[in-house]
Each structure stands twice: as structure tokens, then as C-alpha cells.
Amino acid sequence: MPVRHPRVAVLLAAFNGMHWIEEQLASILEQTAVDVTVYISIDPSSDGTENWCYEFAAVNPGVVVLPPAGNFGGASRNFFRLIRDVNFDGYDFVAFADQDDVWDKDKLYRAIHILRTQKLDGYSSNVIAFWSSGKTHLIDKAQPQASWDYLFEAAGPGCTYVLGNKLAVEFKAAVCANWHQVQDIGLHDWYCYAFARSNGFRWYTDPVPSMKYRQHESNQVGANVGINSLLMRYKAIHDGWWFSQVKLIAALVGKREDPFVRPWFRLERRQLIALSLKAWNCRRRVRDKVFFFLICWATAIIGKKVE
Structure with missing residues (x-):
């Protein structure tokens, strides 16, 4: 009898990502012991990102490119579009992805194992920031939670977030119900963490890095170094x-x-x-x-x- 792997919807926001997106998608599609579908929303780009993604999706059944939806003007609005428009039914977990990182092969498996064994709802992790020069730096976000930290900071880089289905569905409902207000939120991951913590969902930040967090001049939000x-x-x-x-x-x-x-x-x-x-x-x-x-x-x- 075939083993049923956890089904994960990965939400990827793209914009002028031709330098990095192929390597990132490869690292997502090579995740071990999970069944992944990648949903890509593309802010209109000038470097051929749209055409490349459509061609890639045509030969990779695990990749879906959402239809054009105008200019977003930033990653946060692009992610809110993904959260609104992707149907989470049938998925056990939902994860966020940037276009320019490189995931460890067990990134999702480790997150899901922790979420399930510890009966948690939301997961994030430390990351290894890296530069083209070869420099690397551990971004440590795994300090103990404070009672009100979620109103003042995110849980860490949003590209590490993995949400259980219940949290993902309820967060989606909140985003849709407050659609006009969330357009003014600059960091979708901060709002996601705040929603989870304020509604009693259990969140864990893993001290073990799960990915390489690329640093370059186009980063909207980079490493605090x-x-x-x-x-x-x-x-x-x-x-x-x-x-x-x-x-x-x-x-x-x-x-x-x-x-x-x-x-x-x-x-x-x-x-x-x-x-x-x-x-x-x-x-x-x-x-x-x-x-x-x-x-x-x-x-x-x-x-x-x-x-």
C-alpha cells in the first residue's frame, strides 16, 4: 500500500526573479517525504519571469502559475493575493516561499514532523543568510516568545513559515474579510504571526536553520546584519x-x-x-x-x- 505523504501548498511570490527562481523551484520540488504543489503569483516583470514560469509549469505538474492580477507593488500584497486565491482544501499544510532562496531538502519534512509531534499550528525557523561573495551568517530568531512580541515583530523570515491547515484557512478568512486594510500591511509574515498568536494558535521557531537566505540588492527585506x-x-x-x-x-x-x-x-x-x-x-x-x-x-x- 503506497505511503501517503503530507500534502503541502507552497505559495511563491515572484517579481523579476530570473536570476534565482529556477534554483529555488528546484530546491522546493526536491523536498523529501512530502507531496508539494507550488503556486506562483507574479508581479508584472521586465526580465521574462512570467514567460519562464509559464513554460516551467507546462512541463512540471507540481507547479501552478496564477493568472495575472495587475501590479502588486510589493511582496506583501502579492502574498495576500496568493492566500486569497489559492484553495487550501485537500492540503495538510501551507508554506510561504520567496523566489531567491535555496531550501534544505528536509525543510518541509522537519517542519511537519515538529508540528505534528508537538501538536503545533505554526512553524518558522532560523536561516543561514548568504551573499555572492561567499559570506554566510546565522539569522537567529529562536529566542523564547514574549507575551506581546507578535504585535512588534514577525516570527522570523516568512519564507520559513509552515502553517497547519486550520491556521491557514482561518488566516485566509481574516485576510479576505479585511482585504482593503491588509493592503496597507508591509510585511505579510508579521501579520500572519500576529494573527496566529492572538488567536491562540501554537507557534514554534526552530533553532535549526532550514534554508539558505539569499542576500542581494533586490531584497525587499533582508538580513538584519x-x-x-x-x-x-x-x-x-x-x-x-x-x-x-x-x-x-x-x-x-x-x-x-x-x-x-x-x-x-x-x-x-x-x-x-x-x-x-x-x-x-x-x-x-x-x-x-x-x-x-x-x-x-x-x-x-x-x-x-x-x-
Whole structure:
């Protein structure tokens, strides 16, 4: 009697990916002990990505290219389109994929084994960032969860996420119900993690890296490594984008009136200072807790108004 492998829908958002997408798809289709279908949504590209993907799908029955749906303008909206338009019925798990990484062959098998044996709903993992120069760096996101970290950060790179069917279906319903609002979310993986945690789903971040996380100039969100990355993240906070995302996500996951959130939700000067005193509950890594404390004070004193 043939063994039934877990069925996994892999959602891949593509844009001008000709340099990397073939290697990425090969690493997904070579996953061990799982039955994979890759769904690709392509933001209109100028490098031939669309034609290549259609030709690849024509000879690979495990790959489906979704019909054109206009310009997305960013990976997050592209992923929301995938979540909305792909039918999850019949799949045991749903995973997210970027176009430019390289997955370990047991990436999905290991995630599914952990999800099943520990009775979990959502999974993410550490990754190995790599550059064309040969440089590599471990991206460690496997610190213990904090009670409210999900309102302020993702669980790690979204390309490591694997969701059980129940979580995937409920997240899909939330995305569809709040379709216009989610178009303003800059990081789909942050919202996904926040939705899971705020609705009582059990999430695990694996300290064992599951993939190679390619770094290049076209990365929309890359590895948080070096002073330039730190300065870019500070600019996003100083300009008001990050705190605006915090407020939007808190509202979307139904935490706007929670006793923890309500006192600081307007993010005015006194409220930011009060929030800084709760830094230990807002980020996972000790370094990030300290940075969070300082950012709250800096924004309160010299930062721009958060809308």
C-alpha cells in the first residue's frame, strides 16, 4: 500500500526573479517525504519571469502559475493575493516561499514532523543568510516568545513559515474579510504571526536553520546584519512607518481595546514612555528589548508623530 505523504501548498511570490527562481523551484520540488504543489503569483516583470514560469509549469505538474492580477507593488500584497486565491482544501499544510532562496531538502519534512509531534499550528525557523561573495551568517530568531512580541515583530523570515491547515484557512478568512486594510500591511509574515498568536494558535521557531537566505540588492527585506541595516530600520521607525504598522496589526487582530494595548495605542509622548517600560514583553531578543526601550524614548522626544 503506497505511503501517503503530507500534502503541502507552497505559495511563491515572484517579481523579476530570473536570476534565482529556477534554483529555488528546484530546491522546493526536491523536498523529501512530502507531496508539494507550488503556486506562483507574479508581479508584472521586465526580465521574462512570467514567460519562464509559464513554460516551467507546462512541463512540471507540481507547479501552478496564477493568472495575472495587475501590479502588486510589493511582496506583501502579492502574498495576500496568493492566500486569497489559492484553495487550501485537500492540503495538510501551507508554506510561504520567496523566489531567491535555496531550501534544505528536509525543510518541509522537519517542519511537519515538529508540528505534528508537538501538536503545533505554526512553524518558522532560523536561516543561514548568504551573499555572492561567499559570506554566510546565522539569522537567529529562536529566542523564547514574549507575551506581546507578535504585535512588534514577525516570527522570523516568512519564507520559513509552515502553517497547519486550520491556521491557514482561518488566516485566509481574516485576510479576505479585511482585504482593503491588509493592503496597507508591509510585511505579510508579521501579520500572519500576529494573527496566529492572538488567536491562540501554537507557534514554534526552530533553532535549526532550514534554508539558505539569499542576500542581494533586490531584497525587499533582508538580513538584519550590520550598521547599514540598523540605520535603515531606525529610519523606518523614525519616519513613523513601523509604529503605524504596529497600530494597524493590533487593530486587525482584535487587540485595539485590550488592557495592554489601549493605554499606549495613540502613541503620543507619554504613552510611548509608558510603553518603553514594557519593553521586556514586546520583543524576544534581549538586544531588541533594549533597542525597543530606546526607540520608544527617542520617538517620544524627537520622533515624528505616528498616524
